[in-house]
Amino acid sequence: MSELTHLDESGAARMVDVSGKDVSVRTALATGRVLLSPEAVAVLRAGDVPKGDAVGVARIAGIQGAKRTPELIPLCHPIAVHGVKVDVGVEDYGVLISARVKTADRTGVEMEALTAVTVAALAMVDMIKAVDPAAVITDVRVEEKTGGKTGVWTRP
Numbered sequence: 392m393s394e395l396t397h398l399d400e401s402g403a404a405r406m407v408d409v410s411g412k413d414v415s416v417r418t419a420l421a422t423g424r425v426l427l428s429p430e431a432v433a434v435l436r437a438g439d440v441p442k443g444d445a446v447g448v449a450r451i452a453g454i455q456g457a458k459r460t461p462e463l464i465p466l467c468h469p470i471a472v473h474g475v476k477v478d479v480g481v482e483d484y485g486v487l488i489s490a491r492v493k494t495a496d497r498t499g500v501e502m503e504a505l506t507a508v509t510v511a512a513l514a515m516v517d518m519i520k521a522v523d524p525a526a527v528i529t530d531v532r533v534e535e536k537t538g539g540k541t542g543v544w545t546r547p
Contacts, residue, residue: 397466406466412497417538420491421504423531425515427485431523435481445518446479449488449511453477456510457492457503464506470496472503477511485526486515489534501533 399405427435434440442448454475461469474493479486490507492500512528519526535545 404466406468409468409497412540414495414497415538416493416495417499417536418491418493419499419501419504419536420489420534421501421508421532422487422489422534423508423512424482424484424529425486425488425512425519426527426529427519428523428525431519431526432481432483432485434522435486435519440518441521442518445515446481446486448518449479449486449515450477452514453479453488453490453507453511457490457500457507460503460506464502467502468498470494470498470500470503472500475503475507477507479511479515486512488512488515499536499539501536505531505533 396407397404435445454477457475458472461467471494472492473495476491478489488508488511490504490511492503492507494500508531512531516526516528533546537543
């Protein structure tokens with residue numbers, strides 16, 4: 392079990408000590424989709440969502456989610472989040488969400504990027520559920536990360 396960094400000698404979960412790691416600039420890009428009915432897509436494109444600006448609310452929710460990640464993910468380190476950019480685009484199938492998060496710290500921001508996308512998607516569902524109660528959040532994933540000991544990783 393010693394090969395698994397988040398388990399101690401007895402197999403119990405623990406928070407990894409990152410104090411010995413070098414501070415470096417690190418980024419992560421995550422994406423996800425919200426699948427919607429054609430009616431919901433039309434309402435979004437027309438700006439006629441009953442609750443208001445669904446795209447704007449989702450974008451701000453994603454930024455808030457990135458900043459609150461350590462409160463939601465038990466073994467995630469609280470780090471300085473230096474930048475968050477959340478894009479919410481209306482597509483023919485629904486909504487594409489992307490989040491790029493940046494820090495200069497001892498551990499990466501993949502969880503912050505994933506949380507940003509997921510919280511933005513949840514906000515979108517909340518905003519559009521009166522029009523499309525069958526909305527589906529799907530395909531949330533890390534697309535790339537930079538920095539740290541492993542350097543650049545891009546989804547193949």
